[in-house]
Amino acid sequence: MVKIINVRQSVYEENNKIAMKNREFFDSLNLFVVNLMSAPGAGKTSIIERTIDALKEKFKIGVIEGDITSSIDAEKLEKKGIPTIQLNTGGECHLDANMISQAIENFNFNGLDLIIIENVGNLVCPAEFKVGEDMKVMILSAPEGHDKPKKYPLMFMESSALLINKIDLLPYIDTDIDALIKNAKEINPNIQIFKTSAKTGEGIKEWAEWLKEKIAQRKGNI
Amino acid sequence: MAIHIKIGEITGFNPESIQFYFSIISKGTIAENAKLIMEIVPSSAKCLNCGKVYSIQEKVLICPYCGDINSEILTGKDVIIETLEVE
Numbered sequence: 001m002v003k004i005i006n007v008r009q010s011v012y013e014e015n016n017k018i019a020m021k022n023r024e025f026f027d028s029l030n031l032f033v034v035n036l037m038s039a040p041g042a043g044k045t046s047i048i049e050r051t052i053d054a055l056k057e058k059f060k061i062g063v064i065e066g067d068i069t070s071s072i073d074a075e076k077l078e079k080k081g082i083p084t085i086q087l088n089t090g091g092e093c094h095l096d097a098n099m100i101s102q103a104i105e106n107f108n109f110n111g112l113d114l115i116i117i118e119n120v121g122n123l124v125c126p127a128e129f130k131v132g133e134d135m136k137v138m139i140l141s142a143p144e145g146h147d148k149p150k151k152y153p154l155m156f157m158e159s160s161a162l163l164i165n166k167i168d169l170l171p172y173i174d175t176d177i178d179a180l181i182k183n184a185k186e187i188n189p190n191i192q193i194f195k196t197s198a199k200t201g202e203g204i205k206e207w208a209e210w211l212k213e214k215i216a217q218r219k220g221n222i
Numbered sequence: 223m224a225i226h227i228k229i230g231e232i233t234g235f236n237p238e239s240i241q242f243y244f245s246i247i248s249k250g251t252i253a254e255n256a257k258l259i260m261e262i263v264p265s266s267a268k269c270l271n272c273g274k275v276y277s278i279q280e281k282v283l284i285c286p287y288c289g290d291i292n293s294e295i296l297t298g299k300d301v302i303i304e305t306l307e308v309e
Binding site: 001002003004005006007008009010011012124125128150153154157186187188189190 | 232233234235280281282283284291292295300301302303304305306307308309
C-alpha cells in the first residue's frame with residue numbers, strides 16, 4: 001500500500017530559523033546589520049573601508065568577513081583598528097545563518113552600532129540565504145557590464161541598495177550606466193542606487209548619508 | 223517510493239542537479255531509487271497598490287495593471303519538499 005506523508009517543509013527553513021535567532025540577538029544589542037554582496041573584485045572591502053571612514057565619528061562599526069579561505073581582508077581592516085572577525089567558509093560560495101551564529105558566539109559586539117557582513121564574492125548564492133541582517137546591499141562594479149541585472153536578477157531583487165562602483169573607469173569601458181540603472185530598476189523599482197568610486201571617494205558621502213538615515217530610522221523603532 | 227519537490231522559478235535550484243546529487247547521496251539508504259518528482263513553481267507577485275496578482279515576466283517587478291512599483295513576491299522564491307510517497 002502506498003502511503004502519502006505530508007512534509008511541506010522549505011529547504012530554507014532551518015536557515016531561516018537561525019537567521020531569526022541572529023536577528024533577535026542583533027536587536028537585543030541595538031545593532032544595525034548590513035549584508036554586503038557582490039561578485040569577486042567589485043570592491044567590497046574598499047567600500048567597507050570608505051564607509052567606515054565616512055561614518056566612524058557617528059557609529060562604532062564592526063565587520064564580519066566571509067571568505068572561502070585566507071584572512072587577507074580581515075587583516076587589512078584590523079590594521080585600521082576595525083573590530084573584525086574572519087569567517088572562512090572552507091569552500092562554500094556564500095555565508096549562511098549558521099556561520100553568522102558562530103561569529104556571534106566568538107565576537108564581542110559590545111559597544112558597536114553597525115555591523116557590515118562582507119559576504120563571499122558571488123552574484124548568485126549569497127542572495128538566497130538570510131543571515132539575520134537588517135538589509136542586503138550589493139555592489140556591482142561598472143566594468144562588469146550593464147546586462148548583469150538581467151543575468152543575476154535575484155540579487156538585485158533582494159538588495160535595498162546598489163552601489164555602482166569603480167565609476168572612475170567609465171571613460172575607458174563600454175558599460176552603459178543608464179542602461180544598467182534602468183535594468184536594475186525594472187527588477188527592483190525600489191532599489192536605491194549610488195554611483196561610487198572607492199578609489200577616488202566619489203559618491204561615498206551620498207551612500208554613507210543614506211545608510212546613516214536608515215540606521216537612525218531603525219534605531220528609532222527599537 | 224517518490225519525493226515531490228516544488229522548486230521556485232527564481233531560486234538557484236536546478237532539477238537536473240538535484241537529481242544528479244540525489245542519486246549519489248541516496249545510494250545505500252532507504253531513499254535509494256526513490257523517484258524525484260519536481261515541479262517548477264512560476265513566480266508571481268501581488269501589487270501593493272491595486273492588489274492584483276501578476277506573473278513576474280522577465281523578472282520585472284512593475285505592476286502591469288497600474289504601473290505601481292511596490293509589489294510583494296508571492297511565489298517562486300522557495301523550495302519545498304511537499305510529500306513523500308512510501309510503501
